[in-house]
Amino acid sequence: MANINDFRDFDAFKACRGFSREIGFLVRSAPLRQNRRLFDQMERAAISVLSNFAEGAERDGNAEFIHFLTICKGSIGELRAQLIYCLDIELIDQAKYKSLDEMAGSASKPVGGLVRYLKTSGRSGRKFEDRVRPKRKQKRARTRKARLRNPQLATSN
Numbered sequence: 001m002a003n004i005n006d007f008r009d010f011d012a013f014k015a016c017r018g019f020s021r022e023i024g025f026l027v028r029s030a031p032l033r034q035n036r037r038l039f040d041q042m043e044r045a046a047i048s049v050l051s052n053f054a055e056g057a058e059r060d061g062n063a064e065f066i067h068f069l070t071i072c073k074g075s076i077g078e079l080r081a082q083l084i085y086c087l088d089i090e091l092i093d094q095a096k097y098k099s100l101d102e103m104a105g106s107a108s109k110p111v112g113g114l115v116r117y118l119k120t121s122g123r124s125g126r127k128f129e130d131r132v133r134p135k136r137k138q139k140r141a142r143t144r145k146a147r148l149r150n151p152q153l154a155t156s157n
Contacts, residue, residue: 007057012110
């Protein structure tokens with residue numbers, strides 16, 4: 001992966017940003033603006049996409065980043081369902097739905113790819129890079145775990 005210094009450098013974030021922006025414009029259009037609950041729900045979900053991506057990246061731990069990326073991806077899914085609802089009650093036309101659904105897919109796929117990468121990268125994240133456990137402590141921790149799994153080891157020493 002290229003050297004990323006900021007959450008805004010991720011291509012996945014850029015795709016999420018474009019999609020969220022279009023949702024922001026959509027909810028401000030005349031038909032949706034009149035449906036206050038739908039407007040609020042869609043706007044909150046769009047903001048959630050960006051906020052969770054950024055919050056996860058800023059925590060500097062891969063496990064936390066993965067957690068927040070899955071929430072981000074879930075918010076994209078929520079918006080996709082809301083777009084279907086908008087189409088079904090004729091707040092948007094088929095062309096607008098198709099365009100936004102494609103943008104949602106273009107945002108969701110790289111987020112999912114980033115999650116898969118982080119799960120297999122073998123790195124724990126920037127906040128763990130400076131921490132190196134001494135081998136003695138690692139061995140002690142493994143022995144302690146083995147004793148917990150097998151009580152007979154605890155009594156034999």
